[in-house]
Amino acid sequence: MxxxxxxxxEILPQLxxxxxxxxxxxxxxxxxxxxxxxxxxxxxxxxxxxxISRPVGAVMxxxxxxxxxxxLFVLYYVLPDFxxxxxxxxxxxxxxxxxxxxxxxxxxxxxxxxxxxxxWEAAIALNMPRPYTWISIVLPQAVRRAxxxxxxxxxxxxxxxxxxxxxxxxxxxxxxxxVGSESFRYLEPMTIAGLFFLLIxxxxxxxxxxxxxxxxx
Amino acid sequence: MIQFDKVVKRxxxxxxxxxxxxxxxPAERVTLIGPSGSGKTTILRLLMTLERVTSGxxxxxxxxxxxxxxxxxxVPADEKHLRQVRKKIGxxxxxxxxxxxxxxxxxxxxxxxxxxxxxxxQAEEKARELLEMVELSDKALAHPSQLxxxxxxxxxxxxxxxxxxxxxxxxxxxxxxxPELVSGVQSLLRDIARSSNLTLLCVTHEMNFARDISHRVLxxxxxxxxxxxxxxxxxxxxxxxxxxxxxxxxLDA
Ligand SMILES: Nc1ncnc2c1ncn2[C@@H]1O[C@H](COP(=O)(O)OP(=O)(O)OP(=O)(O)O)[C@@H](O)[C@H]1O
Ligand SMILES: [Mg+2]
Numbered sequence: 001m002x003x004x005x006x007x008x009x010e011i012l013p014q015l016x017x018x019x020x021x022x023x024x025x026x027x028x029x030x031x032x033x034x035x036x037x038x039x040x041x042x043x044x045x046x047x048x049x050x051x052i053s054r055p056v057g058a059v060m061x062x063x064x065x066x067x068x069x070x071x072l073f074v075l076y077y078v079l080p081d082f083x084x085x086x087x088x089x090x091x092x093x094x095x096x097x098x099x100x101x102x103x104x105x106x107x108x109x110x111x112x113x114x115x116x117x118x119x120w121e122a123a124i125a126l127n128m129p130r131p132y133t134w135i136s137i138v139l140p141q142a143v144r145r146a147x148x149x150x151x152x153x154x155x156x157x158x159x160x161x162x163x164x165x166x167x168x169x170x171x172x173x174x175x176x177x178x179v180g181s182e183s184f185r186y187l188e189p190m191t192i193a194g195l196f197f198l199l200i201x202x203x204x205x206x207x208x209x210x211x212x213x214x215x216x217x
Numbered sequence: 218m219i220q221f222d223k224v225v226k227r228x229x230x231x232x233x234x235x236x237x238x239x240x241x242x243p244a245e246r247v248t249l250i251g252p253s254g255s256g257k258t259t260i261l262r263l264l265m266t267l268e269r270v271t272s273g274x275x276x277x278x279x280x281x282x283x284x285x286x287x288x289x290x291x292v293p294a295d296e297k298h299l300r301q302v303r304k305k306i307g308x309x310x311x312x313x314x315x316x317x318x319x320x321x322x323x324x325x326x327x328x329x330x331x332x333x334x335x336x337x338x339q340a341e342e343k344a345r346e347l348l349e350m351v352e353l354s355d356k357a358l359a360h361p362s363q364l365x366x367x368x369x370x371x372x373x374x375x376x377x378x379x380x381x382x383x384x385x386x387x388x389x390x391x392x393x394x395x396p397e398l399v400s401g402v403q404s405l406l407r408d409i410a411r412s413s414n415l416t417l418l419c420v421t422h423e424m425n426f427a428r429d430i431s432h433r434v435l436x437x438x439x440x441x442x443x444x445x446x447x448x449x450x451x452x453x454x455x456x457x458x459x460x461x462x463x464x465x466x467x468l469d470a
Contacts, residue, residue: 122314125265126328126380127303130296136327140318 001187008188011179015192019172023196026092026171027158033097034157035150038104039139042112045105063102068163071095076167092164096157107149111142148215151208155201172196218243218384218416219264224273226259226440233259234440236273243383246410246417248427248448251437252463257420261386264418265308266299277384278305300332307382311389313369315361315376321348322357325376333380340379347375351405367398371405378409387419391426399423406430424467428452436460 044056063071072095076088086094115138123133162173170178176189219241226234233256241247249257262268263275266282275282284291285298294302316324325347326340335343348354351371361369370390377385387406391399403426410417410430421427427434427448434451436444436459444457455461 116314118310118312118314119316121265121267122310122316124267124303125306125308125310126376127300127332128328129300129331132327132331136331137316137318144318 001185003191004185004188007183007185008192011189012192014179015172015175015189015196019170019175019193020196022089022169022175023158023161023171023173025089026096026161026164026169027154029089029093030096030100030157030161031154033093034100034104034153037097037101039108039143041101041105042108043134045109046112060102060105063099068095068099068160069166071099072163072167088164088168092161092167092169095164095167096161100153100157104146104150104153107146107153108142110149111144111146112138114145115141144215148208148212151204151211155204155208158204159197159201218245218278219418220274220276221260222274222276224263224275225271226256226263226268227271232440234263237441239435239442239445241416241418243416244414245433246415246419246431247433247435248419248421248431249435249437250421250424250427250451250463251443252466255437256440257437258388261308261388261418261420264384264386265306266303277302304380305383306386307377307380307384308386309370309373309377309388309390311393313361313366313373313393315369315373317361320358320360321353321364321372324361324372325379328376329379344375344379347378348372350409351375365398366394367401370394370402374402374405374409382415384416384418387417387421389420389422391421391423403429422467424452424464436463438463 041056041060045053045060047053072092075095076091079086079091119137119141120133123137128137162171164171165174165177172193173190176193177186179189180186219239221237221239224234224237225232237256237260249260251257259268263270264277264282270283274284280302281294282299282302283294285294286292316327319327322341322344325344326337329335329340329343330337345354345357348357351374353368353371353375356364356368356372361372364372370393374390390406391402394402403423407426407430409415417430419427419430431448434446434448435442436451436455436457438459444451444455444460451460452464455464
């Protein structure tokens with residue numbers, strides 16, 4: 001099989017616009033949800049009330065121990081029976097967000113645990129109310145510590161987003177497969193799709209590593 | 218102003234304070250000295266409500282730190298009660314503990330704004346006055362990481378004073394500093410002490426500073442007061458052998 005430049009250039013715009021757009025939407029939507037939900041989960045897990053922290057911990061353990069693929073299936077094919085109707089992409093974003101929230105919550109937790117005891121003690125000595133101790137002192141420092149690891153999860157979500165094709169979301173990989181099966185040539189579309197991931201994931205990883213180094217100093 | 222009554226503090230099996238009694242009058246400046254591990258920091262942390270007593274009572278300005286009255290019963294203090302008592306107390310730490318995510322001005326204004334509800338502009342005005350007093354007016358917008366240890370500690374002092382405490386607790390506030398920065402912070406504290414009527418409780422290993430700043434010196438050993446007197450007496454003619462040994466050891470160091 002020989003690489004066909006003309007055809008590659010012909011299908012490129014379509015993959016770039018439609019396909020990549022869906023991939024980016026799924027990634028960003030999933031990441032934003034995972035960041036927000038992960039923070040809420042991290043805070044709930046620190047609750048002194050065991051009837052809050054325990055079940056939340058158990059659910060997260062469950063999510064981490066089952067494949068994303070299965071979770072997507074359940075969301076897409078089972079939830080509508082209970083009256084939840086959403087588009088495939090929305091379902092996919094929720095699936096990615098909830099799945100990765102189980103991981104980002106651990107990142108936040110480590111970030112919170114990493115805030116030195118002296119910071120809490122200074123807050124008490126200044127009589128800061130509890131909520132503001134969290135909002136203006138602990139969380140800003142915890143999130144800063146968590147940023148590189150959170151960045152790594154954005155890359156992970158990006159790379160896992162093609163899994164949404166099992167619930168009929170047509171992302172860049174899905175589209176490449178479609179184009180391939182129409183013409184019986186997979187080389188060009190799949191290579192292009194793979195290159196997209198490389199071209200985005202590598203600079204992103206480099207950026208995160210730079211951020212890590214800057215935060216270390 | 219401060220009253221310790223048979224205060225016992227244990228950490229697990231270790232008894233750090235043994236039935237400790239002492240009293241500090243309003244506007245009195247008291248320095249705690251004693252060997253490492255004698256319980257000096259623990260006393261300050263108990264006062265700041267960073268630790269709880271095992272038994273006995275501590276009162277600040279007539280209010281008990283560990284318990285409160287509910288009707289005619291005495292119950293363990295809740296957060297609201299603690300916040301009420303803490304209003305009167307400020308603390309400066311050995312390691313400064315500035316908030317690294319805020320600039321200097323914000324470090325000083327955050328607590329007055331959040332804890333006392335002072336309007337931000339008013340808090341900033343006050344903060345700038347305090348920064349002038351600690352000679353850091355030009356650092357208002359700097360970040361803690363951009364300051365020397367001595368400058369950070371002066372910000373921490375300004376931050377504590379911004380809450381207008383009646384009692385100020387100082388725990389070895391110069392021991393984390395480079396030697397050439399120590400005297401600046403000490404003379405600042407001396408000026409503050411002399412120009413205010415703060416009640417001061419100060420832990421230090423700097424005997425000259427203790428002599429300078431305090432009305433009274435308490436010598437501690439193994440969680441108990443060994444000797445109690447004015448600085449001239451403690452430093453010039455100590456009565457107890459343990460005090461003499463301790464002062465000798467500090468001089469030799
Ligand atoms: N959180 C804690 N858990 C267990 N033991 C503790 C704790 N805090 C203090 N201690 C112990 O209590 C004793 C007194 O400690 P403290 O810090 O009050 O001494 P200090 O007089 O301030 O000593 P230094 O001059 O070294 O600062 C020490 O033996 C210490 O190990
Ligand atoms: Mg100490």
